[in-house]
Amino acid sequence: MTADALPAQRKQIDTIGLLGRFAPLIFLLVLMVAFWLAEPNFVKPLNLTNIVLQVSVTGLLAIGMTFVILTAGIDLSVGSLLAFAGLVGAAVAKGGLESRFAVGDVTEAAGYGWGLAMLAAIAVGVIGGTLQGLAITWLRVPPFVVTLGGMSVFRGAALLFSGGGPISGFSEGYTMWGKERLFRDLLGGVGLPVPALIFLGFAVIAFIVLRYTRYGRHVYAVGGNLEAARLSGLNVRFIITSVYVIMGFFAGLGAFVLSARLDSAEAVAGQGYELTVIASVVIGGTSLFGGQGSVVGTVIGALLIGVMLNGLQLNNVSSYIQQIVIGLVIVLAVAFDLFLKSRRKT
């Protein structure tokens, strides 16, 4: 009786396992087909590349957030840090706040160029992330609290720094990082948006780091079992601090890309990004308890949110309803993940 019952049951465990692993991807494809049927314009190359363009900034942040969440941490400050870093970068490009609205060559003359602007934005992100990481590891304040505080501190710093107003009107060298499309002969002349290429490029790098390097293994170990990691000789303080530094790097880079795309840096930029970013990671299957997940999932999670918003927009669903939908999807995604896990254990 048991012998012939076995193969069928072994198959069943595979289905559940595979379903769990590919659920976000399957859901993404199903959603795309659904929107395609509702609105044929959805699958036009321009629209599809626009979706990737739209999620590229939160996607970049989500890559950093994947590292943080893998260690069982969280970073609520990403949106604020992004705003602050973007303003500092923009000010560097403009050579100060005096010519904040000047457009064109005037700015080139007074400022320090887009290269230093990008470095400045990233530096602000990295320093902010380092400070938060050190507060978590040396003051032993939980990540939730540290970054909740950081959320307020960096937003305040951004407002203080800019006096509340935006900095806008950058040179072409600057804005091309957000607006340009490369490989124009691809996709029927549509090409690939630069931010999308940056997002996907860093996703590949992060994937390699997490999957194939010693450091990546350490990140999973710390999130999986902190005490065991320590007793295995891992420098857990360094590792935990480092993920917030990485998060800060992506906040700075994201800030630069966003300001380039909007041709403006503002103190109110990135408000509510923490929700979208954490949602991308979680919908992608990374466990909030740490130790399990991947960047591939995060990319799919980010795209899923992008597709959902785009599809709703194309079908003229109000942006208020879109917010409600995103919130519900987060809860349902986690519930679905937990459901599959409980099935796998028994």
Add this chain to the structure above:
Amino acid sequence: MMTAADPLLSVTGLTKRFPGVVALSDVSLSVGRGEVHALLGENGAGKSTLLKILSGAQAPDEGSIVFDGRPVTIHSPLAAQEMGIVTIYQEFNLVPHLTIAENVFIGREPRRGPFIQWRRMERETRAILERIGMPLDPRRTVRTLSVAEQQMVEIARALSMRSRLIIMDEPTSALSEAEVTKLMGIVRDLRAEGLSIIFVTHRLDEVMAICDRFTVLRDGRNAGAGAIADVTVDDIIRLMVGRDVEALFARRDDGPTEGAEALRVEHLSRHGDGRDPHAVVLDDISLVARRGEILGIAGLVGSGRTELARAIFGADPVDRGRIFIDGKQAWIRAPHHAIRLGIGLAPEDRKQQALFLALAIRANISMATLDRLSRGIFVSEKAELAQVEEFRKALNIRMASPEQRVALLSGGNQQKVVLARWLALRPKILIVDEPTRGIDVAAKAEVHQLLYDMARSGIAVIAISSELPEILTISDRIITMRAGRITGEILRRDATEEKLMRMMTLGDTAPAAAAE
């Protein structure tokens, strides 16, 4: 199969299938009234599944359960409790921040209107604790209790529910010998009051001492049952492993005790733990461990043996004292310092302190040696797999593949994975804390053999165990501890359980130590 005349619990034809595996197949179990019944079997034999079914955590696929003469279906843990079946799991279900009384009456607090009757709850808790000879203050928080005391709280809770059948899963695995003796006394008292108890343990001496009847499971089936009085330990082991295991636990020949000094600890002291800044954790500990020997450390729970291991390894801070490795003073403030100096520690709690349950076996074994297995920043998968293969063979780790999640292994194989992680480091000194806790008889013998092999290869092995027979089997030399101090040192050939017990509990100076 023998059955009691008027059993309290009678299980027949129980079958439970999980995807890919049949956990229980046509299993029967009969427990009489006022009987202590041993449920035995190796890890993976199906004991846990049977317990889960009896406690209502899982539903069987086939089979019937008759409790107190009536056929029953146990839908949920609550239903089991209402019937009078209470299970005390190996990992306790206590809320650390609540008091003893709150834990005992959790979910069933005596109330008047919406208000909890605190005085009554505490009074009743105190009465139960006194009944089992454990006069603890019901207002203490559970967090501050020792493992043994926490277990007593679990038992008190079971008694407060007026249970008729108490199932104890590995109740003694975390207890010291003295505490085990005490627990045995309590179990006898409960039996005298007419309660039935199912006792799950790997310690067969306890089974012989306390149980009336037994049931052995093997590979999810009944392997045998009967009265304890009719069998010997060897009979039971044979039923459990399905083969003769004579000399399964042969002592090894007296190993060298004059090897070169690998580790010297001088005046190691630590005062104050997280709860009490004045607690004496370690008090002026000095010892030597030599290459090629197994140094046993014996002591009751709370004697400081685990704390000593952690202090040497740099896992906990110390106030004073020096550590020398190969005669050179070492500076150890964190585990990675100790590891660099060639010290390994296999901690007492595999799942909490050693394993990465979500990661593959491969990653678990390589975690302490990633530096060596990497080229630049990249981990060499090839080198990693070669390492897994080396230790799979050497330690006889039974696994489906190196990519299998370590959570899916049996306790014995998990322990081998932990040992493999440290052996991969090629350590000079390896400390093993409770190396065989919660693993089955056959795997235990294998782990002992591994420790002998390590010592023979020149490693200084320091072994900590709550089980005196184990300490007496594996050690060449034994140090006893009590209340953070070393109370004696004795060569294995001079030691007996009685002597060790006296040294551990009274701090008597042993003959061997006196001669030095």
